[in-house]
Amino acid sequence: MIYFDHNATTQPDERVLDAMLPYLQHLYGNPSSLYRLGRIARSAIDTAREQVACLVDAPASQVLFTSGGTEANAFAMSSFQGCRLWRSAMEHPAITENISNCVRKYQAVKALAVEASGVVSSPEATEALQHGDCVSLMLANNETGAIQPLSSWVESVKAAGGLIHTDAVQAVGKMPVSFRDLHVDLMSLSSHKIYGPKGCGALIWGADVVLKPLQRGGDQEFGLRGGTENVAAIVGFGKAAELAKLELEQRISHTLSLRIRLEQQLKSIPGLVVFAEQVPRLANTLQFGIPEMNGEMLLMQLDQKNIAVSSGSACATGSEQISPVLEAMGVEAVLAKSAIRVSLGKSNTALEVDQFVSVLKTLLAKH
Ligand SMILES: Cc1ncc(COP(=O)(O)O)c(C=O)c1O
Structure with missing residues (x-):
């Protein structure tokens, strides 16, 4: 074929599968358990967090594991509150549908115009941002592959005192991506686009963002995502991230x-x-x-x-x-x-x- x-999606890399398998077999401990088997699982998650952080040049303490790019986007969209939210018409449904779901939280939802070339218009060509306006703009488009002019939007949003999110699901592993250099506040990633397992992703979040849990329970994932972690998938995502970087x-x-x-x-x-x-x-x-x-x-x-x-x-x-x-x-x-x-x-x-x-x-x- x-x-x-x-x-x-991508076929999981053999090396990813090799890394995951022990956590589905004998290393099945619950990362919250205090005894050795639990501590091994916890340490595997910590390693994966470092690997994902390294791929996108972000602090590991700001990597939140999720069930994929969609949930990372849902977290990001629900963290925007009381602002006018701008998004382009070519965002993935994982953005647009989550915006619709949170629409009552925003003052208004505004559209960033898309040019015939396949990129969004520059901030200069758009209605001026008001104080506190927020933006969600993908880093690269899933259909055309067009890389978006994110940095010019970052500058404008920062100047207006707002926050900016990027859906980097398609970009990561296919172009160099640095959370630090992009100066965005939030970034979504997905494991299965980089030869990792499905059902795993991450949200990177910056110091100015206040995240609220989407689901409650235990205090896993910084108390932001209750529920026993999918250790094998997280380990696989970490390995996939390490390989993507290399x-x-x-x-x-x-x-x-x-x-x-x-x-x-x-x-x-x-x-x-x-x-x-x-x-x-x-x-x-x-x-x-x-x-x-x-x-x-x-x-x-x-x-x-x-x-x-x-x-x-x-x-x-x-x-x-x-x-x-x-x-x-x-x-x-x-x-x-x-x-x-x-x-x-x-x-x-x-x-x-x-x-x-x-x-x-x-x-x-x-x-
Ligand atoms: C740009 C973009 N964002 C988000 C997603 C959703 O990611 P996931 O499948 O990990 O939920 C996709 C998947 O195709 C995508 O292309």
């Missing part, structure tokens, strides 16, 4: 060379449009459209040939709507409906790229 959907440059250059190869070959298909082509994108991501084609149908035909791609966000698959990301960029509905997203990973090969293009061209020739 050719797996080209690494922005949806292998980052290699992964970027490998996926970039494949993406360039893919892009060059796709260019020979008449009318094919690469979305967000003119802006910096994640090395591994390429979303394109072919006018008059139905992206979902093409996806199913590719599936029959044992090739897995996405038509956009995995969470939008199956719904008849066109991608809100492409809609926000002003892409015409007929072109947006033809969208296919290829997201490459560390074990993909040049041969797979060539095979994909060859199968795609054969399918297109039948239309």
Whole structure:
């Protein structure tokens, strides 16, 4: 099978599985227990916290483990209170739906305009921020891979005395990310996008943020997330983070060379449009459209040939709507409906790229 959907999820790395297994077998202690088995589990969580902190250059004491990127976003959105909250129209549903859920907490929800190029407008081109306004802006888009101008927004939000969150779920492990250098207040991460297990993620939170528990119980995770920790998943996330840090440059250059190869070959298909082509994108991501084609149908035909791609966000698959990301960029509905997203990973090969293009061209020739 050719797996080209690494922005949806990744296959857990063998080294991650090896690290996790003991915590599902003989090292099954409860991290809150005082005896040795418990202390081993506690120490494994501490190590994982250091590994995740190291990947994103943040203090370990500010890493809160969650059940994934969605819960990290839910924490972040519920920490914004009494402010006007700005978010772009291309945020993931894990942001937009959590904003809707907390809408009574905000004075107003405002939209950051998205340019046709695939990035949000600059603060200068937007209505001025008022004192205390907060912003949630993703670091890189899950569909187009477009890297967002976060630093200019950080400056403006800080100048206005507000807080800023970034959903870095797609960026981490695919580009260098430093919580310290970005100067954001909150950052969401997910384990299964970086060859770690599903159901685990983290929220990094800064000194000016007051987090409130979403679920109560014991005093796990700084008293912010009651419930016995998923030790094996946290250990796996930690290992995945360690590997992502060690292998980052290699992964970027490998996926970039494949993406360039893919892009060059796709260019020979008449009318094919690469979305967000003119802006910096994640090395591994390429979303394109072919006018008059139905992206979902093409996806199913590719599936029959044992090739897995996405038509956009995995969470939008199956719904008849066109991608809100492409809609926000002003892409015409007929072109947006033809969208296919290829997201490459560390074990993909040049041969797979060539095979994909060859199968795609054969399918297109039948239309
Ligand atoms: C940008 C973005 N944010 C959040 C999420 C949700 O992360 P998780 O699946 O870990 O809940 C995703 C998943 O696709 C995503 O792409």
